[in-house]
Amino acid sequence: MxxxxxxxxxxxxxxxxxxxxxxxxxxxxxxxxxxxxxxxxxxxxxxxxxxxxxxxxxxxxxxxxxxxxxxxxxxxxxxxxxxxxxxxxxxxxxxxxxxxxxxxxxxxxxxxxxxxxxxxxxxxxxxxxxxxxxxxxxxxxxxxxxxxxxxxxxxxxTTPTERYPYEYPKQVKMRSYTPITRGHTGQIKKATDLLLNAKRPVIYSGGGVIMGDASEQLTELARLLNFPVTNTLMGLGGYPGTDRQFIGMLGMHGSYEANMAMHHADLILAVGARFDDRVTNATDKFCPTAKIVHIDIDPASISKTVQADIPIVGPAKVVLDEMAQLVKNSKKQPDADALKAWWQQIDEWRQRHGGRYRTDDSELMKPQQVIEMLSLVTNGDAFVTSDVGQHQMFAAQYYKFNKPNRWINSGGLGTMGFGLPAAMGVKMNFPDADVACVTGEGSIQMNIQELSTCKQYDLPVKILCLNNQSLGMVRQWQDMNYESRHSQSYMQSLPDFVKLVESYGHVGMKVDKYSDLEGAMREAFALKDRLVFMDIAVDPFEHVYPMQVPRGSMRDMWLTKTERT
Amino acid sequence: MRHIISVLMENEPGALSRVVGLFSQRNYNIESLTVAPTEDATLSRLTVTTIGNDRVVEQITKQLNKLIDVVKVVDLSEGDHIEREVMMIKLKASGQMRAEIKRTCDIFRGQIIDVTPTTYTVQLVGASDKLDAFISALGSASIMEVVRSGVCGIARGEKVLSL
Incomplete structure (x- = not known):
C-alpha cells in the first residue's frame, strides 16, 4: 500500500x-x-x-x-x-x-x-x-x-499477507487546513500606492520567492519600478545576480551597498522573507526611516520580529503579479527624480566596497577567488550546494546566481554535512546539469561516507573543498571576539583527500596555486561522467567581510580586519 | 496582560501534545489549560490562559492557527466574555472552625460536597480571582488540599466559536 x-x-x-x-x-x-x-x-x-x-x-x-x-x-x-x-x-x-x-x-x-x-x-x-x-x-x-x-x-x-481496499484520493479536504491562495486586494492597493510614492525603496526578497516560484513576477515588478533588489541567503537567484538592479545579499555578511540601502530606505518591500536575526541585526535599530510592506504566505512570519506597516498574507507569485498589474495600470509613475538620486547614492556605496577583497602577492589562494572562478567556469549556470561556514558565505557572495533554485544551502539550521548529499539529490534529478558542492575540510567530513553512494549510483558531482585547515567561521569569531584563542577550531590529522576519493573510485585533484586553479577546474567540469574532488588550499587567515557589528544597526559593519563603518 | 485563548481542534491523538509543545518550544507560558471534547465528538475545545504583551499573544494565536489540527482560535479577552473555574478545596474543620468555614463558604456561594467529622470539602465555581479571594479569606492554616480545573471561557452574546 x-x-x-x-x-x-x-x-x-x-x-x-x-x-x-x-x-x-x-x-x-x-x-x-x-x-x-x-x-x-x-x-x-x-x-x-x-x-x-x-x-x-x-x-x-x-x-x-x-x-x-x-x-x-x-x-x-x-x-x-x-x-x-x-x-x-x-x-x-x-x-x-x-x-x-x-x-x-x-x-x-x-x-x-x-x-x-x-x-x-x-x-x-x-x-x-x-x-x-x-x-x-x-x-x-x-x-x-x-x-x-x-x-x-x-x-x-504493512503486513503483506493482509489485504485492504485501496483507493488513492484525488483531492484532499481538511477543515482545519486551508492554505491561502491570494492576497487581500485592499492591502495590495495600499502597498502599491506606497511603492509609487517611495523615494528610497528597497525590495528585500527571501526563500519564499524561490519556493513560491515567484522570481519571474519579482523581476518584472522590480524592473517596472526600477527599484534596487537585495536577496537573503535563502533568496539568492530570486532576482538575477548579474543585473544592475541587484545590490547583493543583505544581513550579517551582506554587501555594503545592500545593508546601507536598507538602513537608509524609506520603504522596504519584503517578499517571502522573515526578518531573521542574521538579516536584521538589532531589531530596535533596524531601518529607522522605513515603512515596511511585508508579503508572506505565513501570517506568523509577519510582525514576528519587526512590525510590518502593511502586512499582506498570500502567495508571493499571485500578490506580486497583482501589484505589477496595478503599477502598469496606474496613472501615477514611480518618482523618477528621487530614484535617480537614490541610485546615485547606491552606486557610490557600491564603489566604496562593492565586494572587494585583498589578494596579496603570495600564491596562496583566497577562497573568494575560487568561487569567482567557479562562477566563471560554469557561466553562473550550475547548481551550487554548500555546507556551512565561511565557504558558504563566500559562495553566497561571489557566485552570481541568475536563476532560482540553483543555490542550495542550509540557511536556517546551518547544517554542516548538508552539501554533498544535497549535490547528490540534485544530480540524480538533473543528470545533465553541472552540480558543484562548495564545502570545507570540516563540513565534508560530516557526511563523507556518501562518496560510496555516489559511486554506486554514478553521481558525477564536483566537490570543491576550500581547505583552510580550520573551522573557518568559528576561527573568525575567535579572532574577532576571543583574542584569537583558537579553541578547537583547527583541523588536525586531515586525510589525504585525493587518496581517499580515489579509494572510492573517484577522481581527486589537489590545487595549491592560483595559477593552476582555472585549468584544474575546467578539467574537473570536463570530466562529465566522473565525480571530481578538488582539494583546494586557501588562505587560512581570511575572514568573511562585510560583517555586521553585533547588536548594531544594518549599517554597522566591519569591512576588513581593521576598517569599520 | 492575562489572555484567555480558546481553541477548537480535531479530537485526535497527538493534537494536545502539539499545542502544549508549541508553548514550550516558543517560550510562551501557560497559566492554565483545560481541554475536553465538544458536543461534536470529533472536535475538542481547549482553553489556555497565558500572560504576555499584545505582540506575544498575537504570535501565540498565529502559531496556534498554523497547527494542522487546529480549526479555529480566538482570544476571548479581546471582547466581552465569561470565564469560570471550578475549585475543590479540602479543609480541616473541627470545633469552632466548622461554623466559621460554613459562613465563609456561604458568603462565596460555595457548596460543601463532602463532610467528615474533621474535614469539609468545598466546591466553588467562579472567575479565578474569586477563587483566589476565597483562599485568602480562609487563611492558609486550615487548607489540606486544593484542586482547580483551570479556566474555561465563552464569549458573551451572539458570538460563538464553532465550525
Missing part, C-alpha cells in the same frame, strides 16, 4: 536505508520498478537528498528510514528542511503497534521527537488509512508555507 501510494503520487526516487521495521516495505519495493530506491550510507544523507530535490524542483522529496536510530539519524535532515520551509515527506518505520510504549528493540517516539521540527506528522493506526495519509502528507508538505511531514509507520501496518 505504501509503495503503491508513492507511485500514485508520482514519486520517482526515494532515498533511504532499510531496517527491521521496514522489511515489508522494502520487499514491496523489490517487486516493482516504478519507484526507485536510492540506498544512502547514513539516514541524514537520505533526508538531505530528498530536501535538495525539493529545493531544485519545488516538489516534495521522499525519504524512507527505519525505526529507532534510523529515525533519529533523520532528525537533523528533517529540522534542516523545516527551518528553510522545504517540502519533504519522511516515512519512518516503527515497531509493531502492540509493542509501542514498551521500550521495544529499535523503538523511539518519533512523533514526539519530530514534533517541533515538522509541519505535521502522522501515525498510521489502520492499514486502510495509508493512501489517504500519504496523499494528505504530500498536500500538507507542498501547499501553503511548505515543510517536512513525517509518517510513522508501525510494522504491522
Amino acid at each position: 505504501v509503495v503503491r501510494a508513492l507511485k500514485d503520487e508520482g514519486v520517482q526516487y526515494i532515498y533511504g536505508y532499510p531496517g527491521g521495521s521496514l522489511l515489508h516495505v522494502y520487499d514491496a519495493l523489490f517487486q516493482q520498478e516504478d519507484v526507485q530506491h536510492i540506498l544512502v550510507r547514513h539516514e541524514q544523507a537520505a533526508t538531505h537528498m530528498a530536501d535538495a530535490y525539493a529545493r531544485a524542483t519545488g516538489k516534495a522529496g521522499v525519504a524512507l528510514v527505519t525505526s529507532g536510530p534510523g529515525a533519529t539519524n533523520a532528525v537533523t535532515g528533517i529540522a534542516t528542511a523545516f527551518m528553510d520551509s522545504i517540502p519533504m515527506v519522511v516515512i519512518t518505520g516503527q515497531v509493531m503497534s502492540h509493542l509501542i510504549g514498551e521500550d521495544a528493540f529499535q523503538e523511539t517516539d518519533m512523533l514526539g521527537i519530530s514534533r517541533p521540527v515538522v509541519k505535521h506528522n502522522f501515525s498510521v493506526q489502520r492499514p486502510e488509512d495509508i493512501p489517504a495519509i500519504v496523499r494528505k502528507a504530500f498536500h500538507i508538505a507542498e501547499s501553503g508555507r511548505p515543510g517536512p511531514v513525517v509518517i510513522d509507520l508501525p510494522k504491522d501496518m
Whole structure:
C-alpha cells in the first residue's frame, strides 16, 4: 500500500536505508520498478537528498528510514528542511503497534521527537488509512508555507499477507487546513500606492520567492519600478545576480551597498522573507526611516520580529503579479527624480566596497577567488550546494546566481554535512546539469561516507573543498571576539583527500596555486561522467567581510580586519 | 496582560501534545489549560490562559492557527466574555472552625460536597480571582488540599466559536 501510494503520487526516487521495521516495505519495493530506491550510507544523507530535490524542483522529496536510530539519524535532515520551509515527506518505520510504549528493540517516539521540527506528522493506526495519509502528507508538505511531514509507520501496518481496499484520493479536504491562495486586494492597493510614492525603496526578497516560484513576477515588478533588489541567503537567484538592479545579499555578511540601502530606505518591500536575526541585526535599530510592506504566505512570519506597516498574507507569485498589474495600470509613475538620486547614492556605496577583497602577492589562494572562478567556469549556470561556514558565505557572495533554485544551502539550521548529499539529490534529478558542492575540510567530513553512494549510483558531482585547515567561521569569531584563542577550531590529522576519493573510485585533484586553479577546474567540469574532488588550499587567515557589528544597526559593519563603518 | 485563548481542534491523538509543545518550544507560558471534547465528538475545545504583551499573544494565536489540527482560535479577552473555574478545596474543620468555614463558604456561594467529622470539602465555581479571594479569606492554616480545573471561557452574546 505504501509503495503503491508513492507511485500514485508520482514519486520517482526515494532515498533511504532499510531496517527491521521496514522489511515489508522494502520487499514491496523489490517487486516493482516504478519507484526507485536510492540506498544512502547514513539516514541524514537520505533526508538531505530528498530536501535538495525539493529545493531544485519545488516538489516534495521522499525519504524512507527505519525505526529507532534510523529515525533519529533523520532528525537533523528533517529540522534542516523545516527551518528553510522545504517540502519533504519522511516515512519512518516503527515497531509493531502492540509493542509501542514498551521500550521495544529499535523503538523511539518519533512523533514526539519530530514534533517541533515538522509541519505535521502522522501515525498510521489502520492499514486502510495509508493512501489517504500519504496523499494528505504530500498536500500538507507542498501547499501553503511548505515543510517536512513525517509518517510513522508501525510494522504491522504493512503486513503483506493482509489485504485492504485501496483507493488513492484525488483531492484532499481538511477543515482545519486551508492554505491561502491570494492576497487581500485592499492591502495590495495600499502597498502599491506606497511603492509609487517611495523615494528610497528597497525590495528585500527571501526563500519564499524561490519556493513560491515567484522570481519571474519579482523581476518584472522590480524592473517596472526600477527599484534596487537585495536577496537573503535563502533568496539568492530570486532576482538575477548579474543585473544592475541587484545590490547583493543583505544581513550579517551582506554587501555594503545592500545593508546601507536598507538602513537608509524609506520603504522596504519584503517578499517571502522573515526578518531573521542574521538579516536584521538589532531589531530596535533596524531601518529607522522605513515603512515596511511585508508579503508572506505565513501570517506568523509577519510582525514576528519587526512590525510590518502593511502586512499582506498570500502567495508571493499571485500578490506580486497583482501589484505589477496595478503599477502598469496606474496613472501615477514611480518618482523618477528621487530614484535617480537614490541610485546615485547606491552606486557610490557600491564603489566604496562593492565586494572587494585583498589578494596579496603570495600564491596562496583566497577562497573568494575560487568561487569567482567557479562562477566563471560554469557561466553562473550550475547548481551550487554548500555546507556551512565561511565557504558558504563566500559562495553566497561571489557566485552570481541568475536563476532560482540553483543555490542550495542550509540557511536556517546551518547544517554542516548538508552539501554533498544535497549535490547528490540534485544530480540524480538533473543528470545533465553541472552540480558543484562548495564545502570545507570540516563540513565534508560530516557526511563523507556518501562518496560510496555516489559511486554506486554514478553521481558525477564536483566537490570543491576550500581547505583552510580550520573551522573557518568559528576561527573568525575567535579572532574577532576571543583574542584569537583558537579553541578547537583547527583541523588536525586531515586525510589525504585525493587518496581517499580515489579509494572510492573517484577522481581527486589537489590545487595549491592560483595559477593552476582555472585549468584544474575546467578539467574537473570536463570530466562529465566522473565525480571530481578538488582539494583546494586557501588562505587560512581570511575572514568573511562585510560583517555586521553585533547588536548594531544594518549599517554597522566591519569591512576588513581593521576598517569599520 | 492575562489572555484567555480558546481553541477548537480535531479530537485526535497527538493534537494536545502539539499545542502544549508549541508553548514550550516558543517560550510562551501557560497559566492554565483545560481541554475536553465538544458536543461534536470529533472536535475538542481547549482553553489556555497565558500572560504576555499584545505582540506575544498575537504570535501565540498565529502559531496556534498554523497547527494542522487546529480549526479555529480566538482570544476571548479581546471582547466581552465569561470565564469560570471550578475549585475543590479540602479543609480541616473541627470545633469552632466548622461554623466559621460554613459562613465563609456561604458568603462565596460555595457548596460543601463532602463532610467528615474533621474535614469539609468545598466546591466553588467562579472567575479565578474569586477563587483566589476565597483562599485568602480562609487563611492558609486550615487548607489540606486544593484542586482547580483551570479556566474555561465563552464569549458573551451572539458570538460563538464553532465550525
